[in-house]
Each structure stands twice: as structure tokens, then as C-alpha cells.
Amino acid sequence: MDISGYILILIAFIDGLLFGLAIKKGIVSVILLIIAFVLASYAGLAFIPKISLGTIWTDVSGFLISNIDKVPGLVSLGHVGAITIVTVLFLVGLGVGIWKG
Secondary structure, eight states, X not given: OXXXXXXXXXXXXXXXXXXXXXXXXXXXXXXXHHHHHHHHHHHTOOSSTXXXXXXXXXXXXXXXXXXXXXXXXXXXXXXXXXXXXXHHHHHHHHHHHHHHX
């Protein structure tokens, strides 16, 4: 009896759940970090010198442009039904993780 399909479905759900929890905690962390930077700038402190939105955008866009051609090799499309059920369970886990996290 092959149980690898069941394990894949379970892992997809758990992976979505963990991603949802991480996203919710990350959003709270970003909000608290923004509040901390606003308070620090009001007090005259600078935690991250010489960083601007332009330099961050340049680094991120350079990374995406150099690695965009590798994406089709990462996604191997097999059976459409299996991909659909894994995607749906991942999204359900993601929703539960964000909602309950």
C-alpha cells in the first residue's frame, strides 16, 4: 500500500498552515518595527544608516531579473488533479494559519 500521496496531502496542508502563521506574525512584526523606527526618528536615533528605498528596490529587482529564468525548472507539472488538490489544501492551510495565528 502506497501512502506517499496521503503524506503529500498532509504536508501541503501543514506547509500552508505554517506559512499562514509566519505571515501573520511577520505582519505584526513589520507594524511594530515601523512604530519603533518612527519613535526612534522622533528621538533623533538612526538604527540603519545609508539605506534608502531606492537601494532596496535596485537590489530586489536585480535579484529577480537574474533568477526569473530558473522558475520554470522549479515547477514540474505532472498530473493536473494532484497539483490542484495540493494547491487547494495549501491555500486552506494558509487561510487557517492567517485566521487562527
